[in-house]
Amino acid sequence: xxxxxxxxxxxxxxxxIYAIVAVGLNxxxxxxxxxNFAQGEFVTFGLYGAYAAQIATGMDxxxxxxxxxxxxxxxxxxxxxxxxxxxxxxxxxxxxxxxxILMVSQNAILALTGGVAYSVQSAFIGMSVSLGPIxxxxxxxxxxxxxxxxxxxxxxxxxxxxxxxxxxAVAQDRTAARLMGIRVETVYTxxxxxxxxxxxxxxxxxxxxxxxxxxxxxxxxxxxxAVVVLGGLGSVLGAFVGGFVVGLTEALAGFYLDPALKHAVxxxxxxxxxxxxxxxxxxxxxxxxxxxxDQN
Amino acid sequence: xxxxxxAALMAALAGSLMIGAPAGAQDGPLKIGAVNPYSGPFxxxxxxxxxxxxxxxxxxxxxxxxxGRQVExxxxxxxxxxxxxxxxxQLVGRxxxxxxxxxxxxxxxxxxxxxxxxxxxxxxxxxxxxMSLTERALPNYARSGPSAVTxxxxxxxxxxxxLSKVVGKAPGEMKVWLEHEDSAYGTSIAEAQKELLEEAGVxxxxxxxxxxxxxxxxxxxxxxxxxxxxxxxxxxxxxTNLLLRTAQEQxxxxxxxxxxxxxxxxxxxEALGQDYLEGVLVVSYPRADISETYGPGSDAFLDxxxxxxxxxxxxxxxxxxxxxxxxxxxxxxxxxxxxxxAVMTAAKAIDRPEGSSLTGYGVMFDDTMQNVRALPVIAQxxxxxxxxxxxxxxxxxxxxxxxxxxx
Numbered sequence: 140x141x142x143x144x145x146x147x148x149x150x151x152x153x154x155x156i157y158a159i160v161a162v163g164l165n166x167x168x169x170x171x172x173x174x175n176f177a178q179g180e181f182v183t184f185g186l187y188g189a190y191a192a193q194i195a196t197g198m199d200x201x202x203x204x205x206x207x208x209x210x211x212x213x214x215x216x217x218x219x220x221x222x223x224x225x226x227x228x229x230x231x232x233x234x235x236x237x238x239x240i241l242m243v244s245q246n247a248i249l250a251l252t253g254g255v256a257y258s259v260q261s262a263f264i265g266m267s268v269s270l271g272p273i274x275x276x277x278x279x280x281x282x283x284x285x286x287x288x289x290x291x292x293x294x295x296x297x298x299x300x301x302x303x304x305x306x307x308a309v310a311q312d313r314t315a316a317r318l319m320g321i322r323v324e325t326v327y328t329x330x331x332x333x334x335x336x337x338x339x340x341x342x343x344x345x346x347x348x349x350x351x352x353x354x355x356x357x358x359x360x361x362x363x364x365a366v367v368v369l370g371g372l373g374s375v376l377g378a379f380v381g382g383f384v385v386g387l388t389e390a391l392a393g394f395y396l397d398p399a400l401k402h403a404v405x406x407x408x409x410x411x412x413x414x415x416x417x418x419x420x421x422x423x424x425x426x427x428x429x430x431x432x433d434q435n
Numbered sequence: 436x437x438x439x440x441x442a443a444l445m446a447a448l449a450g451s452l453m454i455g456a457p458a459g460a461q462d463g464p465l466k467i468g469a470v471n472p473y474s475g476p477f478x479x480x481x482x483x484x485x486x487x488x489x490x491x492x493x494x495x496x497x498x499x500x501x502x503g504r505q506v507e508x509x510x511x512x513x514x515x516x517x518x519x520x521x522x523x524x525q526l527v528g529r530x531x532x533x534x535x536x537x538x539x540x541x542x543x544x545x546x547x548x549x550x551x552x553x554x555x556x557x558x559x560x561x562x563x564x565x566m567s568l569t570e571r572a573l574p575n576y577a578r579s580g581p582s583a584v585t586x587x588x589x590x591x592x593x594x595x596x597x598l599s600k601v602v603g604k605a606p607g608e609m610k611v612w613l614e615h616e617d618s619a620y621g622t623s624i625a626e627a628q629k630e631l632l633e634e635a636g637v638x639x640x641x642x643x644x645x646x647x648x649x650x651x652x653x654x655x656x657x658x659x660x661x662x663x664x665x666x667x668x669x670x671x672x673x674x675t676n677l678l679l680r681t682a683q684e685q686x687x688x689x690x691x692x693x694x695x696x697x698x699x700x701x702x703x704x705e706a707l708g709q710d711y712l713e714g715v716l717v718v719s720y721p722r723a724d725i726s727e728t729y730g731p732g733s734d735a736f737l738d739x740x741x742x743x744x745x746x747x748x749x750x751x752x753x754x755x756x757x758x759x760x761x762x763x764x765x766x767x768x769x770x771x772x773x774x775x776x777a778v779m780t781a782a783k784a785i786d787r788p789e790g791s792s793l794t795g796y797g798v799m800f801d802d803t804m805q806n807v808r809a810l811p812v813i814a815q816x817x818x819x820x821x822x823x824x825x826x827x828x829x830x831x832x833x834x835x836x837x838x839x840x841x842x
């Protein structure tokens with residue numbers, strides 16, 4: 140029984156990691172309809188940003204979002220304007236472009252670091268809290284708490300603010316939104332910036348957990364795609380819940396089956412959900428088709 | 436796969452026809468192509484390995500060179516097996532190297548050495564570990580350094596001869612958890628460890644993980660549930676660091692923690708901190724801090740490295756590579772040429788006992804051209820530095836085991 144409780148806790152905490160990485164990815168997919176392969180690189184920028192902030196100012200990585208998040212927002216917006224917007228009439232080319240961004244950023248980081256792995260320092264590293272006999276790493280609890288807050292904040296923003304409503308309108312129908320006077324290009328730029336900023340936030344919060352290498356973003360992005368599809372394309376709540384589905388599946392499979400098989404199990408569940416419910420757990424039926432439909 | 440001598444000669448002939456005769460090559464420097472990753476995630480270690488070759492070349496050049504020619508190390512960067520193939524084509528075709536040396540990554544060594552054979556060139560291996568590399572019995576391939584099996588053997592010796600005293604149990608009463616990353620590198624070492632430990636009567640459990648996994652709590656919880664006396668991990672830097680950090684969070688404190696192959700650099704020290712690492716053991720290439728009795732010349736290597744790069748070695752791969760390059764130069768000198776058959780014959784004639792070189796290695800090549808007297812050592816984190824602690828003859832004056840069993 141203790142084992143079960145322990146592993147469920149591990150799964151929930153891991154779900155928090157997946158959720159915070161996937162929320163931005165799903166927002167970009169849901170609104171701009173781009174499968175953004177560079178999202179993992181934005182997480183990597185967050186990780187290295189936390190490291191750079193610490194080297195430059197001695198800042199704790201948990202304070203680094205104050206600098207990194209605005210920088211990533213601007214970077215995301217600029218990338219959208221300079222690279223993706225000119226390709227907006229060719230969604231496949233946009234996907235390839237994000238892959239190009241991935242390769243450029245990985246190699247740029249390699250060139251800058253010479254392949255040396257870095258770690259940040261924080262007072263919270265190695266600290267854990269005990270819930271009875273269960274040990275929980277404090278760094279992971281922080282990620283879970285922030286993932287929950289961020290999901291709620293993004294959901295509230297989309298529901299109640301003017302810009303949020305504009306984003307939802309564009310997500311539902313680009314042409315109709317344009318006819319209603321919404322500046323679609325501005326919404327796209329805003330959305331891509333928010334998606335990048337959320338990934339940057341995730342990177343900062345994950346930096347105390349991992350040893351940074353230029354390829355680390357790739358390790359997050361593959362499960363994050365599974366989370367997005369499982370939770371529902373374009374659904375912020377879906378990304379959050381999907382994170383926990385994947386986290387729990389991975390933890391249970393890793394502990395009871397074999398850690399080497401856990402990714403295989405995730406993708407078996409992923410395929411099963413796609414077959415039974417193609418729109419994902421919280422997705423709107425047809426959303427996956429909308430992504431491929433010409434909206435001009 | 437074993438290649439016959441005739442097939443090898445045919446391949447060599449084909450290679451020489453393809454690239455043409457290296458006219459006038461005898462007059463210039465003796466060019467050795469150094470195949471390693473100089474970019475990508477393993478660039479740091481590829482660089483460090485080749486620094487060992489370059490130091491050896493500098494040393495031998497100061498003494499008149501090899502075959503009366505100055506040695507020139509020509510770098511060829513390969514980060515994947517495919518690039519291993521193309522870089523050899525480039526080194527042989529464009530740079531006209533006389534022989535090749537490498538490699539930090541086994542898969543790169545595999546493809547690069549086969550390509551070298553197509554061109555009739557010697558491929559001298561110093562650092563790659565996979566057993567399959569010498570088991571292929573390529574006629575142009577020899578390995579001067581340790582193999583995966585020797586890493587496994589040394590770790591098992593450490594368990595049965597050193598750590599059984601630490602935990603106060605006979606080997607037959609001990610429990611060992613073998614954790615490993617699930618590629619050929621980690622799997623081959625863990626399987627060899629399992630076999631050897633079970634022969635010694637030790638109870639063994641084994642766990643595999645992907646080095647790319649972003650959570651390894653399940654691996655730690657499985658090991659924790661088994662309550663082993665000794666926990667051993669064979670992995671890369673990022674998964675080793677994540678496992679140790681997760682063990683710290685989960686309160687997993689086995690009496691002995693040992694890593695194999697990695698975990699001995701500043702990348703792990705920075706991630707885990709000096710206090711947590713105190714007492715963690717690492718099976719690795721001999722480092723420059725081994726006793727001068729075990730590795731005569733190790734102090735001189737350290738001085739040479741420091742004078743060249745103004746810092747201490749960043750990893751032990753460099754000294755291992757230096758040993759391999761010096762042995763290659765000796766074999767070429769004895770052979771009177773860089774033809775691989777002549778160099779192999781000359782290398783096989785060298786017979787030196789363990790403890791006769793700066794790394795503590797001896798020299799004795801078996802039929803697959805594996806130097807069977809090249810053995811790693813066990814070092815321990817002590818005050819933020821690595822200190823050799825096993826075999827006993829490698830331990831420097833004033834060094835003793837610390838924090839074992841771990842507190």
